[in-house]
Amino acid sequence: TGQMNKYHKWEETSPYLRAILEGTGRFSVDIHTMPPFGSDLSKWDARFEDYAVVLMNVDGDSWPEATRRRFEGLVRSGRVGLSVVHSADNAWKEWGDWNEMIAVGGWGGRDASAGPYLRWRDGQVVRDEKPGPCGGHGARQPFVVIHRTPDHPVLKGLPVTWLHHEDELYNCLRGPAKKVEVLGTAWSDPANKGTGEHEPMLMAVRFGEGRVFHTTLGHDVEAMRCAGFQCTLQRGT
Numbered sequence: 001t002g003q004m005n006k007y008h009k010w011e012e013t014s015p016y017l018r019a020i021l022e023g024t025g026r027f028s029v030d031i032h033t034m035p036p037f038g039s040d041l042s043k044w045d046a047r048f049e050d051y052a053v054v055l056m057n058v059d060g061d062s063w064p065e066a067t068r069r070r071f072e073g074l075v076r077s078g079r080v081g082l083s084v085v086h087s088a089d090n091a092w093k094e095w096g097d098w099n100e101m102i103a104v105g106g107w108g109g110r111d112a113s114a115g116p117y118l119r120w121r122d123g124q125v126v127r128d129e130k131p132g133p134c135g136g137h138g139a140r141q142p143f144v145v146i147h148r149t150p151d152h153p154v155l156k157g158l159p160v161t162w163l164h165h166e167d168e169l170y171n172c173l174r175g176p177a178k179k180v181e182v183l184g185t186a187w188s189d190p191a192n193k194g195t196g197e198h199e200p201m202l203m204a205v206r207f208g209e210g211r212v213f214h215t216t217l218g219h220d221v222e223a224m225r226c227a228g229f230q231c232t233l234q235r236g237t
């Protein structure tokens, strides 16, 4: 964490995310804060290899090539898991492997060249290659999340549909979308700047031997108060 745009208060959400994970009794969490925007990152070292999983609550400066390579290698080999929360999928358009890890992302200068949209239509995931924007959401409001793989370990035993607390419903995310399993979706309401599509909310991604959990939910602490957000984040991570 440590770098995000002004709409995302990492100083508030990162301690809250730590509390969500540590509340299970299964995690011991360190918060690693990147230096401020514009800092020289050549000597920066987050010691990713010391952890079983890295949760990204960051959207900031490009990492040095060596740092990227090391991180990619750790995730690809399965040595370090990756959990991606909300606007972390806005980060690093220019980093190809990052985009493979998150499967789809938005904003940050992305356009149709980022890859297809992922939509749930007629009981299956559709890769939609049509041109259009990359990243959007309406006003924060409650919405229903629908589990599409209810037997997946992240979701097994949970209610298949649940009402999420008020949050941004991301739409029009695009990316390489390789080896991605869409676990949960939400319907993006055209009356709230939505697409009329079932958009991916919860995803599991394979990256080499590595495993990634990506939740588009969690704009702020208020959204993170939702039990559905917390439970799926705990299990996914």
Ligand code: ZN
Pocket: 007, 008, 086, 087, 168, 218, 219, 220
């Ligand atoms: Zn947001």
